[in-house]
Amino acid sequence: MKKFYLSCFLLAPIFMNAQTDIDGIMMSKNNFCVGAIYQYSSWDQYWEGSLKRENLNLGTVSTKSIGLMGNYGISDKLNAIFSVPYVETNASAGTMKGQKGIQDLSLTLKYMPLEKTVGQSTYSIYALGSFTTPLSDYPADYLPLSLGLRSRTASLRLMGDYQRGNFFTTFSGAYVKRANITIDRNAYLTDEIHYTNEVDMPDAISVNFRAGYRSNRLIAEFVIDNWVTQSGGFDIAKNNMPFPSNTMNALKYGVSSKYTFKKIPELSLVGGYNYVVEGRNVGKSDTFYGGLFYVINLKKTNKQDEK
């Protein structure tokens, strides 16, 4: 049976490349884990193509978000996960007005077809299908202060997890297919001018590696995440404005952890930090997050109701 009865998922940054579910942990059947995460991300340097620079007209660009999230165990092997972030952006210098509002709904089905324990080692394999769609009519063509990129996405991630004693590693890779977006202009420049309000968004590949300590009570891990835009994107030209279909690549290093209270095993705390080591047409951001999750056993509640 599942080793981590009360485990809640760990959360990586939700802004831009939300990956809320890529850990080797499943919710047990009929358990519903719900919680909220606050995240603060900021940068004062960014990559214009491959050139790292600052922009005094932006100062520090920050993104605060609160994400509401849930994970329901349809079965021990199949989880349904959602997240809805509220996002606020701001530039500390210059005149540009920040934005705020609800960003994109993300829905994920996480399936574990295989779990095998040999001696002290447990191997498991997962498949995750995700779908995201904007929940509000925010403009994407307002970078770097837009709430997001607006693109509906579908992604398929394959993941393998290995645990020996209290130590584990998880490796996963996903292909993210992105739908065209519409912007508020009817012409825009990539290499030449396109006379349409539709923008072809390049797809992306995301690779994630995490390893560390994992027990019923505590998870502590380091995370390496690499987001690589596929063909079709382009660089920000010298001193130009960014555009939603720019090539946006980011290699991130980070740490994250989760603590489950002994007295209240339904309740857990999560927190983490990550930063962009190397990027292209993205901010060199530092991200902090922390949140609270609570697990409800829906079956038990039902039984109590019946009494």
Next chain:
Amino acid sequence: MKNNIQKTAYTTLLALFLACTYSCSDDITEKNEQFHALNPTNTDDLAGTWKTFLLTTPNEFPLDAPVATNTPAFTREINEIKSYQVNISEDQKRIIKYWSAGGVLRWNEIMRTLVARHNRPPYQNEDGTYPAPSAANPFANPQFPFSNPPYAARAYAYVSAAQYDAMIATWHYKKLYNRAAPFTVDANLQVLIPKSTMPSYPSEDGVLAGVTVELLKLLFPTEIAYIDGKAEEQKLYRIISGANVRSDVDAGIILGRKIAAKFIARASTDGTGAAIGNQVLWTQLETQTAATGETPWLSLDLPARPPMLPLFGKVKSFIMTPEMVVASRPVPPPSTKSEQFAKELAEIKSYSENPSRKNMEIVTFWADGVGTYTPPGHWNAIASESFVEQNYSEVRWARNMALLNIAMMDAAISCWDAKYFYFNPRPCQMDPSIKTLTGVPNFPAYVSGHSTFSGAACAILSHIVPAKAESFKAMAKQASDSRMFGAIHYRSDCEKGLQLGEKVGSFAVARATTDGAE
């Protein structure tokens, strides 16, 4: 049970992915790909007598007589067309489809791309000063040009005016030499585009390639390879499509180049090179405004950037005299100390604080800022879509684009004259709590450039296509309003800017009624 879950999971995952992959079809239809082949309702065969801008007479530059169509040399030229057509490639078909919409139209589009590519302000030096683009050293950092709105307005105007004069000369020589088109001489020759009844020597597309390439070399020197590539396509299109023999095209290129030289000579002495000013002038603008008791404009860029082209108001217009520029100058803006000013500032602050989604859309739609074809480019795009519906001849296309772009160049001259005569501050300079929804342009507020360009464009376009006058007016008003909604202009800037534009546009309208084309 277990199998069911497994099945459900697999199916759902797969369905999700496939459904989205399917709905994420990347095919995008671009408006300008839909333009149909030029097939004029009126060939304007008397256009050789229309009034030119710089040419003293349509035959100011001589053109050799062509070889006769009954010579073996001409037959060999027809054979060249046939040999291309036998093995026509998909790419050649694409070239024909693209260029058959019209040379004036396609060159105008190419130019919009060039403007957008180069519409980027220089990045600062280490010490916080800014390097200036240099025409003498165009590949240095920053590249030449910085095609900001005044630069772009002038560039569009020179190319359009030169194309127009070149088309007048073309129509003159077509009539003079009256050489039949290849498909008239050889009835068996296939023609892949609508047939024109006009004589084919010289080729209007050859002339357009010749005149435009030379001007674009001057205006966008780092893009010559790209420009040459387009010109090669245009030449090939005429020959492969069977519309012209090679000697039609070659003669056209020679004629076009000669005409370009006259416009290039004028461009080098029209005052644009000096429009950037110098530190003495920049300081003087500030002190002379402060001396009147008004708040002088300050750059809001960090680090502070010298004002954009402060002497552009002195650039030589095609139809306005310097006296006309001064006479058209708007009344002074409300004093920064007046109640009226406070009221207007408060209005802009309210737009900044509570932007509706619709307002944001309007701001972005008309922003035409960094990395775009500028407001004059936007109006060229609007005009092009309207003109395609009208089935104009190539010469009338050139005439209408010239009138539009000369009106907008005059808008740039008159607007920049007012901006630097009054040198008044932007709303967020007066109240730093005002946040903007688009970038703050680096020049004084009064009057709004977008409004002046739009007023001028609306005036001349409404004259050319009266049926769309209401729609042009609504667009001009919205473009003007967008600058208030974006919190970068006061109401006075926008309203007086529209009026100035209309005034300037009326000079182009006056010329339109007397150039022989109506």
